[in-house]
Amino acid sequence: MPKLKKNIRNLSIEDLYKISKNLKQTVIDMLVEAKSGHTAGSLGTAEIFTALYFNVLNLDPKHPEKKDRDRFILSNGHICPIWYATLSERGFFPSKELWTLRKMNSRLQGHPKYKSLPGIENSSGSLGQGLSQAIGIAISEKMDKKGYRIYCMTGDGELNEGQIWEAAMFAPSKKLNNITWIIDRNNIQSDGNTEDVMPLEDLKDKLESFNWFVIEIDGHNIQEIISACRMAKSVNQRPTAIIAHTIPGEGVKFMENKYEWHGKIPTRSQARQAKEELSSII
Amino acid sequence: MLNPKLKLNQNLFSKNVDVKSPREGFGEGIVEIAQSNENVVVLAADLANSVKLSEFAKKYPQRFIQVGIAEQNMCSIAFGLSINGKIPFIVSHAVFLTSRAWDQIKLSICSTNSNVKIIGSHAGFSNGPDGLSAESLEDIAITRVLPNITVINTIDYEQTKKAVKEITQHKGPVYLRFSKAETPIITTKDTPFKIGRAEVLIEGKDVSIISCGSMVYDTLIAARNLRAKYNIEAEVISSPTIKPLDANTILKSAKKTRLIVTVEEHQVIGGLGGAVSELLSESLPTKVLRIGVNDTFGESGGYEELKDKYGISSHHIEEQVLRSLKENKK
Numbered sequence: 001m002p003k004l005k006k007n008i009r010n011l012s013i014e015d016l017y018k019i020s021k022n023l024k025q026t027v028i029d030m031l032v033e034a035k036s037g038h039t040a041g042s043l044g045t046a047e048i049f050t051a052l053y054f055n056v057l058n059l060d061p062k063h064p065e066k067k068d069r070d071r072f073i074l075s076n077g078h079i080c081p082i083w084y085a086t087l088s089e090r091g092f093f094p095s096k097e098l099w100t101l102r103k104m105n106s107r108l109q110g111h112p113k114y115k116s117l118p119g120i121e122n123s124s125g126s127l128g129q130g131l132s133q134a135i136g137i138a139i140s141e142k143m144d145k146k147g148y149r150i151y152c153m154t155g156d157g158e159l160n161e162g163q164i165w166e167a168a169m170f171a172p173s174k175k176l177n178n179i180t181w182i183i184d185r186n187n188i189q190s191d192g193n194t195e196d197v198m199p200l201e202d203l204k205d206k207l208e209s210f211n212w213f214v215i216e217i218d219g220h221n222i223q224e225i226i227s228a229c230r231m232a233k234s235v236n237q238r239p240t241a242i243i244a245h246t247i248p249g250e251g252v253k254f255m256e257n258k259y260e261w262h263g264k265i266p267t268r269s270q271a272r273q274a275k276e277e278l279s280s281i282i
Numbered sequence: 283m284l285n286p287k288l289k290l291n292q293n294l295f296s297k298n299v300d301v302k303s304p305r306e307g308f309g310e311g312i313v314e315i316a317q318s319n320e321n322v323v324v325l326a327a328d329l330a331n332s333v334k335l336s337e338f339a340k341k342y343p344q345r346f347i348q349v350g351i352a353e354q355n356m357c358s359i360a361f362g363l364s365i366n367g368k369i370p371f372i373v374s375h376a377v378f379l380t381s382r383a384w385d386q387i388k389l390s391i392c393s394t395n396s397n398v399k400i401i402g403s404h405a406g407f408s409n410g411p412d413g414l415s416a417e418s419l420e421d422i423a424i425t426r427v428l429p430n431i432t433v434i435n436t437i438d439y440e441q442t443k444k445a446v447k448e449i450t451q452h453k454g455p456v457y458l459r460f461s462k463a464e465t466p467i468i469t470t471k472d473t474p475f476k477i478g479r480a481e482v483l484i485e486g487k488d489v490s491i492i493s494c495g496s497m498v499y500d501t502l503i504a505a506r507n508l509r510a511k512y513n514i515e516a517e518v519i520s521s522p523t524i525k526p527l528d529a530n531t532i533l534k535s536a537k538k539t540r541l542i543v544t545v546e547e548h549q550v551i552g553g554l555g556g557a558v559s560e561l562l563s564e565s566l567p568t569k570v571l572r573i574g575v576n577d578t579f580g581e582s583g584g585y586e587e588l589k590d591k592y593g594i595s596s597h598h599i600e601e602q603v604l605r606s607l608k609e610n611k612k
Contacts, residue, residue, distance in 0.1 A: 073362075114365075114394040122361070126389050129358045133390060136362015136370075139347065143323075144366065163386070166355035174347075 008054050008090075016222045019089065020050040024251055025275050026085045026098065031265040034081075034102040037110070040248035040261040041079040041155065044186050044219070048244055049086040051225035052151060061091035064118035070148050071137050073122045075130020076155035076184065077111035078263070084108050084117070092119040128161025130154055131181060135167055138176045138239075149233065153182045157189025160198045165210075171239040172211035179239040180232040181212070184219065186248040188259035203243060212241040219244030251278050283484055283506070289472040290483065294499075295506055300467045302439040304460035304496070305403045309334025311446030312371060316342050319450055321367055325349050325356050327374045333403040335373060353379050357386035357400075364396040369450060375409065376402025376418035376459045380425055391455050392428040399449050400425070400457045405435065405495065406547030407589060408462040413582040418459070419575050423552025425457040426525045432456045432477060433525040435495040435546075435554075438468045441522065444475040452477055461547075463585045465496040468520075480528035482535070486517035489603055490535040493545040494521050494554050497594065501545050504599035516603060524554050532558060533566055541610050542570045543603055547594060550574040571606045573599060 011019075024046045031037045053059070057070040074083055081101060088095045093107070100106035107117045111125030122133050134152035141148060158164065171179055185203070187194050194200055207214045213235045217224040225244065232240035248262070249255025252274040255266075266274055284290050293299050316322045316338060323345045326335055330348065339346040349356040353374060360370040372379065379402050380387065391398045402421055409416040426433045432452065436442040442460045449456040456477075468483075469475070480492070484505055493501040498520045508514040517535050521528060536542055542562065544555035555572030562568045575592050589595045 121365075123389055123394050126385050128354075129386055129390050132355045132358030132386075133362045135355075136359035136364075137366065138362070139359070140363050140366040140368050143344070143368070163352075163354040163358070166350075166352035167358075170349065170352065170355055170359075 011054055013222055016050050016054055019054060020046040020222070021251070021278055021281060023050060023082060023085045023089060025278050027081045028266065028271050028274050030081050030085065030098050030101050032268060032271045033099050035265070036102060037081055037265055038078040038263050039265055040188060040255060040258070041076065041184060041186060042082040043252065043255070044246040044248045044250045045079055045082055045153070045184050047220045047222050048153070048182060048184070048225055049082050051222045051229070053086045053090045055226050056229045057151065058148065061118070064092060068146050068148050071121050071134070071150045073130045073134040073137070073150065073152040074112055075124050075152055076127065076158050077124030080112045083112065087117065087119040093117055127155070127158040128163040131164055131167040134179055135171055135176060138171070138179045139174065141178050142176070149178050149180060151180045151182065153184060155189070156183055156185045156187065156194050156200060157197065159183070159200055168207065168210045168212070175237045176239045177235050177237055180229060181239065181241045183241060183243050184246055185243050186246045188248050188257070188262055190262050192259050207241045211238060213238045214241050214243060216243045216245065219246035220250055251281060253277060283509070285481070285483055285485065288474065288481055288483065289470050291467045291470055294466065294468060294502065301464040302467060303462055303464050304436055304439050304442040305334050305462050307439040307442030308401065308403065308446060308460060309337060311443040313337050313341060315447050315450050316345065319369065321369045322450060323347065323363060323368050323370050325360060325370055325372045327351055327353050327356050327378070329374050332375070333373045333401070353383040354386045357383040358390040360398040361390040361394060361396050364398050369397055369399065371399045371401055373401040373403070375404040375416065376421045377404070377416060380418070380421040380457070384424055387425070388428055392430045395430045395454055397453055398455050400455065402457065402459040404462040405459040406461060407580060407585055407592070408496070410583050410585045410588045414579045417580040419549050419580060420552070421459055422524055422546070422548050422554065423556065426552065426557065430455055431525065432523065434458045434477065434523050436460045436522050437495060437498040437520055438465055440467060440469045440471065440473065441475050448475060448477050459495070461496045463496060466499045468499055468502070475522070478523050478526050478528060480519050480521035480523070480531040482517060482531065483520050484516065484518040486515035486539065488515045488539060489541045489543060489607060490517045490519060490539045491543045491545060491599065491603065492519045492521050492532060492554065492558055494524060495547050497545045497547050500594070500596040501599055503596040504603065507596070507600050508603060512604065514603070514607065521554065524557050527557050527561055529561055529565065532561060536562060536566050536568045540568060541606060542568055543573060543599070543606065544570060545573045545594065545599055548574050550576055569606070569610065571602060573602055
């Protein structure tokens, strides 16, 4: 992947799109090399990860544990290839390690393992736990008054888990306005479309009735992602949920919106085709 | 008869032995430790009063978090709190906390080696009248199997109070279980307690009886009777820490007596008996008789009634030890 030359403060929206497109290509290569993994969600959230790590989050890759850093918790751990690719691109660890994903003795575990790499703030994989983990950090932030924010991403199929709703009830009750919960609303899960497997709609209504401040965005529109995250910072008394509407497999036509691509990887020739398609997008 | 070094309650064998619930020891211990350690925070799942947290909640409202009836949420929240240096105590009834939230205990707490203290009150049959759904007879097995965790079942009020302090100083996940029942006072303020250490309460040469939790008292009564009635010298070992087991003390005793009996208020599968059997089968193959609930569910009943029906009262210990000694002689 071509390395970033600019200081991240000076990146334009156009630069960010370039990064996200590169990240998608990297993810395709990582998955082919790993021989297993989850493609659709990893591609579909590339713009969100780019916006977060190259604009929104207060982080320093040289000091990954600095105390006032913003925290990012990934609850739908199976999309970690995009997390790893983003962290590496942002300078948290060398990119050559990306090719060790899912292999023996790798720091890039198949699902995120707490502290296995700089920037990995939680363990996930068994779905539904991340929002609660983020809440724990949010409470300690309120106690210690450190001034950072906690971002948590979950999937949408993941919202079938009961624990999510325990957490969804809890955060507003404690007025945890330091939490931004990003829901990757890509409408697919392992066995099919979310509305066929276990209907979630009206999701915005549900969350609002739980007293979340809810913003709906196009999860591929980097400006919208950044603006929504900014708006969340100004909300008093309530946590914010961003429902990010995304297309699973976005950028690769034969994968887009097909739940079959949730948990499988492309063949080498499919990967070639996918990368060609991605590089043709301006 | 009682090991004088341990400074145990001298009225232990009296009919009027003082009783007090270990959960009171927890409630007092947590208030004491919170005073000296400001990182201690407590989370409750709608059973704060039941697990004696009222005093803590009143004294430290800023460090008391009511989660509601949501044990899974509570366990993962504890991970988030711990990574910033807090020492979260997550407190509920043993059965709800460990069974309902096992996946969260595994992934959020144990796999990350978080400094979270999991507190299970009402262990064993001590919530007996509520019936089988309230009885915690599997919790030692399902926690002990997890890497990184320390598992403790304190034997009385005073030891539970001390354990709160000890586990706060210990780094890493701990599961502490104790009884709700008003159980006899065995230890005093001066009795030592250390994580990972078993104590020989009574020395003997004929058989070693290893016990944890409130069953230590029943074991002591059985040992006294065996001596008085049959001149059998049973060595009584209190092993409140089930993981890591005090291998030295147990092996030393096994070498001497060559017959081990374990006693616990828990299923015979996977608990203290399981842990002792695992140790001995590898290090010093010795016959082990496990006394506990015999692979069956409980039911409603009084505490002592249930212990009696399910075969773990002191007279059962006495009978079983006699039987094993006879079998061993054949």
